[in-house]
Amino acid sequence: MTSYDAIVLGVGGMGSATLYHLARRGYRVLGIEQFSLGHEMGSSHGVTRIIRLAYAEHPSYVPLLRRAYHLWREMEHTAGERLLFITGGLDIGAPEGEMVSGSLRSCLEHEIPHQMLDAAEISHRFPGYRLPAGMVGVYQSDGGFVLPERSIATHVMAAQSFGAEVHGCERVVEWCEIGAGIEVKTDRDTYRAGRLIITAGPWAAQAVPALRPLAVPERQVMIWVQPLRPERFAPDAFPIFNMEAQEGRYYGFPVYGVPGFKMGRFHHRGEHVDPNRMNRDCDREDEAILREGIVRYFPDANGPTLAMKTCLFTNSPDEHFILDTLPGVPQVSIAAGFSGHGFKFATVIGEIMADFALEGGCSRYDLGLFKLERFLS
Numbered sequence: 001m002t003s004y005d006a007i008v009l010g011v012g013g014m015g016s017a018t019l020y021h022l023a024r025r026g027y028r029v030l031g032i033e034q035f036s037l038g039h040e041m042g043s044s045h046g047v048t049r050i051i052r053l054a055y056a057e058h059p060s061y062v063p064l065l066r067r068a069y070h071l072w073r074e075m076e077h078t079a080g081e082r083l084l085f086i087t088g089g090l091d092i093g094a095p096e097g098e099m100v101s102g103s104l105r106s107c108l109e110h111e112i113p114h115q116m117l118d119a120a121e122i123s124h125r126f127p128g129y130r131l132p133a134g135m136v137g138v139y140q141s142d143g144g145f146v147l148p149e150r151s152i153a154t155h156v157m158a159a160q161s162f163g164a165e166v167h168g169c170e171r172v173v174e175w176c177e178i179g180a181g182i183e184v185k186t187d188r189d190t191y192r193a194g195r196l197i198i199t200a201g202p203w204a205a206q207a208v209p210a211l212r213p214l215a216v217p218e219r220q221v222m223i224w225v226q227p228l229r230p231e232r233f234a235p236d237a238f239p240i241f242n243m244e245a246q247e248g249r250y251y252g253f254p255v256y257g258v259p260g261f262k263m264g265r266f267h268h269r270g271e272h273v274d275p276n277r278m279n280r281d282c283d284r285e286d287e288a289i290l291r292e293g294i295v296r297y298f299p300d301a302n303g304p305t306l307a308m309k310t311c312l313f314t315n316s317p318d319e320h321f322i323l324d325t326l327p328g329v330p331q332v333s334i335a336a337g338f339s340g341h342g343f344k345f346a347t348v349i350g351e352i353m354a355d356f357a358l359e360g361g362c363s364r365y366d367l368g369l370f371k372l373e374r375f376l377s
């Protein structure tokens with residue numbers, strides 16, 4: 001039976017980065033992925049993902065974000081291709097709403113340069129936006145997007161260059177403790193390792209049943225529409241955004257990589273799903289939900305629909321990440337519950353999970369917000 005220092009279960013956004021950081025430290029690692037690498041069944045496809053330094057979700061994320069930006073640039077250098085695009089970013093909403101006040105709080109706490117803009121100033125500077133009077137935005141010049149599919153490919157290839165073994169189209173069906181290590185059975189073979197790192201995305205609860213109420217998969221839909229005024233939605237004219245509107249929380253991107261202005265709405269239809277059985281087709285109701293926001297806030301983008309795709313959030317109860325070792329099983333660590341805002345951190349999550357494996361659960365970062373025990377006590 002082949003034996004490794006560490007096995008990474010799931011080679012998506014987080015697993016690919018974890019493999020890279022383990023391999024680069026000289027670990028003998030195996031990554032196991034149930035589908036073809038770069039597939040569209042999980043959470044890490046759709047060309048672009050927002051990255052931003054101002055962080056309405058909680059100021060504790062900012063030190064991780066600073067490191068993530070650094071590691072994105074480092075991976076660009078390693079891979080010889082661009083993965084991070086800076087467009088500036090807007091956190092939009094009512095002045096007293098969670099989005100704006102949370103974003104502002106993180107900027108003030110971490111001395112992040114920013115500007116408060118009202119609706120008229122936003123439309124003047126970025127004419128793709130047509131916001132009602134009363135809405136404001138925190139503008140932060142470090143906002144932008146990263147490329148999820150290219151991130152997975154570049155991290156896997158860099159990991160392989162350090163000797164990592166990667167198996168696609170192979171599903172982990174079971175794992176168990178064997179002394180201080182672990183044994184992993186797949187639909188092809190059985191492997192042993194000193195450590196197991198579970199980065200299974202929407203399938204996290206299938207790998208660790210205790211996570212069922214803590215890592216809940218939810219169907220999401222992204223839409224790409226043809227802008228009527230394309231120049232207003234180019235990367236140099238249109239900052240990425242998060243918007244707390246009366247209809248819900250929208251997010252969006254300039255046109256990049258594939259045709260169309262891309263937009264989505266958090267908790268799209270509130271559909272909790274089984275990732276093995278969910279409906280991956282998009283319908284007119286999905287389209288109508290997103291079109292409502294386009295008509296209202298981005299009328300110059302309101303051209304024909306070009307594409308729609310489903311994707312999966314994996315929500316924790318407080319929508320903060322779960323980064324921890326499993327209670328009572330220190331050789332198994334888990335990165336899960338990214339709750340729709342994890343991708344920008346993929347680089348630093350890889351580093352953290354490598355720290356967990358190497359340092360027995362310790363990390364150089366303050367990860368108090370992400371501990372499993374917050375749900376178990």
Ligand SMILES: Cc1cc2nc3c(=O)[nH]c(=O)nc-3n(C[C@H](O)[C@H](O)[C@H](O)COP(=O)(O)OP(=O)(O)OC[C@H]3O[C@@H](n4cnc5c(N)ncnc54)[C@H](O)[C@@H]3O)c2cc1C
Nearest residue numbers: 010012013014034042043044050172201311338342343344
């Ligand atoms: C529509 C949408 C928009 C988003 N927008 C943003 C954004 O703008 N910015 C941002 O930061 N984040 C965003 N996110 C969130 C971000 O994309 C996710 O947090 C991130 O992709 C999660 O990565 P992951 O590695 O946990 O999951 P995945 O990339 O899905 O990886 C998990 C992998 O594990 C594999 N796996 C599972 N079980 C097994 C098994 N038994 N055997 C073998 N392999 C297995 C799966 O096949 C999969 O490849 C968005 C998410 C969605 C859905």
